[in-house]
Amino acid sequence: MLDFATGRDDAANEVRLRVRELVESWKSAGRFEPRPDNWMRGFDPEFSAALAEQGLIGLTWPVEYGGAGRRNVDRLAATEELLRAGAPVAAHWMADRQIGPAVLRHGSEELRRELLPDMLAAKSVYCLGMSEPEAGSDLAAVRTTGREAPDGTFVIRGRKVWTTNAHRASHIYVLARTDPAERKHDGLSEFIIDMTSPGISVSPIPDLAGQHHFNEVVFDDVVVPAHRIVGRRGNGWKQVVEQLSFERGGPERVLSSYPLLDQILADNKTADESFDEEIGRIVARLAVLRRLANRVARRMDEGAAPVQEAATLKLLGNGFEQDLVDLARRVSAGSVGPDTLVGQALMAMPGFTIRGGAADVMLSLIARQEVVA
Template sequence: MDLEEYRRQARDWLAANVPGAPAEGSAAEDGVATAREFMARLYDAGYSGITWPAEWGGQGLTQAEDRAFAAEAARVSLPIYVFSIGLGMCGPTLVDLGTPEQKARHIRRLLRGEEIWCQLFSEPGAGSDVAALQTRAVPADDGGWIVNGQKVWTSVAQHADYGLLLARTDVEVPKHKGLTMLIVDMHAPGVTVRPLKDMTGRAHFNEIFFDDVHIAPGSVVGEVNGGWSSAVTTLLHERLSISSGVGMSGPRDNPASLDALREVVDVQDPLVRDQLVELHIRSRALALFNAKLSQETKAGIFPGARGSAAKLLLAELTNFQADLAVSLAGPQALAYEPGGGGLAGAIALAPAMSLGGGTNEIMRNIIGDRVLNLPPEPRADKNVPFKDLKVGTQS
């Protein structure tokens, strides 16, 4: 099919099928039901997993079709927030590292909205230093695993069916070498999910407790005790996913956008317009950088630590947007809406981008070490067995 015809058909389909409510990011159960129904229609129409391998349930098309659909989808608000972790992080990790059985079982169901996924890495004592995590997985008699521990800052966990869990499986080796990635059933006995409210008043994140949770055989993603390598793959997809689409999307994503500020500032003022042009330039530059990384990834060129650069730029852009919104809107920026919406809600949420997916400080360390080839920071724990470290609550 001609690319322009493909794009026209996508535009027509979106116009006929994108619901007006609930808004993206809704945590209400009716919002989840709407998202599931929409994902099924999206998949059946051929617009979910456009570049994912056809043998596992994707559409098997090219980056050109993916970009064409993304350009049209950016004009509307797709109700797929609860699938963002699965589509952007967990699913791509399974495509890269999953066994044939894992791919056959999960990928098509994920793309059709039949499964919601979350990512279970961070812990109260292991945030930026993920490799210091203490959640333990020990072998079970049936060849599976028994897991005990806690995770935190987990998005969409309250709705998730499955999660990618990073757990410690060997304490006799240095911290990076004793980790294993496992697929965990979020409905299994012993899994407890508790929402965490942030300063917007909404529960964007959750904490999860694992109490003797049984994980079935065949759930290891990658290699036993090779979980750090698996985690790096997931984190690469995470950083590309978090930063992708910036500058391509509509006003809903931008707290300093024209639509958000039109009623409280004079957008005809040349000084105001200059500031908004600066915002557009920064957003567009990041969008093009992400497009380049995405194209390289699809072509088999590993972006590596440059994904961390994209994520850092997004965090800085988000805070620039929030600062600009406050500067332009003045007192109106404090007009808080129930449920954490509105301009004040977007401003309050902005600092989270400097934390989620890796802090700005960690991103700068990665860029300095792996992109600029600067000398790494000293690491006293590099060759020390984990059981001998004093990390988090371990002493």
């Protein structure tokens, strides 16, 4: 097993050990099976509540809002431990990673006080309503509308697709057009909507393995109170781009298949030596990517939303994960049934370069970096 310590950073290592202890106790009690991609597929509100009890959700959020007021570097240590263990964290992941931070960055005081406590206690579950049938990579093309009613509420109408865990969520984040605009990036706004609101319907979209985590969510004149708008009306594009850097800049783009690497390292003690060099290369690439993730976390600690660095991490991390799954498939010499780690990772793999933004889109974000002479 690789040592994941964060250099000589005692504060990060303290968080890391705390998470590791919790994860180990749950794993040894048989309360979860390590699985690839469990940050999206492993839904266990009890595990999320156990993390919440130890103050391990909202690690970076300010103390005045109930967070731990710690650095993104500390949060990175925590998330690395959860991912490498293949722990079931989907119930709180979206809130902790991006919706909580988005509410903290842009939400009104009323919205923060209303939503953050339940996120911190893992009592609310968030899903992301960004993509639509005609708006994926071109997210600004969303057709869902938020029309202001005479009483100041907004009426949401439209259709979102690929909404992970919408069938289990208590709240949905929605990007909608509130105003017509010449430039499609203008006139968009962000909302947080209760999934119990009248007019919302959720239907499953099974994935290629027949599993249900995606959904279609239809909004048929759903009334949303005005205070549930996040930030400024019409400023949604700028805000969602920032939010996507939180979505893309985490270690899940590198470590969602990590249980496979543990298995390879264990198996290879007895296996064919011809894989040694390839395994060495994979471990070295992982070290570089962890460094990059650390840099993204440090940029966030400086108050930035590091759009390009996050895109770079996602692009390189996705390539690393694909190569890791491929290596694991070859090392395991054919035992890739749906109950094996390799089989599960193979079925998750087609989504790696698409979810959170397609690889080509990451390339164009990276290409637009300012060139400093």
